[in-house]
Amino acid sequence: xxxxxxxxxxxxxxxxxxxxxxxxxxxxxxxxxxxxxxxxxxxxxxxxxxxxxxxxxxxxxxxxxxxxxxxxxxxxxxxxxxxxxxxxxxxxxxxxxxxxxxxxxxxxxxxxxxxxxxxxxxxxxxxxxxxxxxxxxxxx
Numbered sequence: 415x416x417x418x419x420x421x422x423x424x425x426x427x428x429x430x431x432x433x434x435x436x437x438x439x440x441x442x443x444x445x446x447x448x449x450x451x452x453x454x455x456x457x458x459x460x461x462x463x464x465x466x467x468x469x470x471x472x473x474x475x476x477x478x479x480x481x482x483x484x485x486x487x488x489x490x491x492x493x494x495x496x497x498x499x500x501x502x503x504x505x506x507x508x509x510x511x512x513x514x515x516x517x518x519x520x521x522x523x524x525x526x527x528x529x530x531x532x533x534x535x536x537x538x539x540x541x542x543x544x545x546x547x548x549x550x551x552x553x554x
Contacts, residue, residue, distance in 0.1 A: 416479035416486055419446075424467040424474050424491070429517065432468045435476045436460040439487075446480065452553060455531040456485060459549050462524040463489040469514050470494070471544065484533070487549040495541040503529060 419442045422435040436457050443453050460476065467474040471493030479486045501507045502525050510520025529535055534550035 416481040418477060418479045419443075421475065421477045424464055424476055424489075426468065426471060426473045428468055432465050433461055435464050435478075439478050442478075443480075443485070448485075448553065452485070452551060455551055456487070459528050459531050459551065460487060462527050463487065463547060463549070465519060466524050467491045467493075469510055469519055474544070482553070484553055485551045487551070488546065490544065490546040492544045495543055496537070496539040496545055497541060499537060499539065 420435060420438050422438065424435065425431065439460050440453055440457050443456060448456075460478070464476055467476070467489060471491035474489060474491030474493070476487070476489045478488075496502050497509075504522070505526050506522040508515075508520045508522035510522075514520045525537075528547070528549060531551070532549040533552045534548075536548045537545065538547075539545040
């Protein structure tokens with residue numbers, strides 16, 4: 415049975431708090447003795463997903479649970495949904511506004527990086543209803 419180790423609300427356009435869930439998760443995994451390679455993959459995945467919620471949604475929640483075999487990260491948001499999922503996984507494609515890009519975000523690598531480092535990835539999205547992304551990172 416997986417054990418939940420973090421659950422954090424993510425606010426729309428809250429760049430100041432963006433990355434906090436990723437940092438909290440890294441610290442908890444270190445305390446659990448998870449390898450640095452897994453912690454690095456987890457930090458990248460979690461940060462990218464967290465910032466996608468900050469940038470593209472009306473807010474959401476990030477949760478992470480561990481079992482002896484793996485880490486499960488679930489990010490759910492209320493937002494516009496992803497209009498074209500195939501394009502969203504294309505390097506460089508972004509729907510971020512010019513204002514967001516001026517802040518240094520919106521390079522179009524978020525979901526690309528998530529896919530690269532996830533052992534399993536599932537995306538459920540509906541226009542006008544939001545998105546739920548589930549990532550599994552195996553410990554072996």
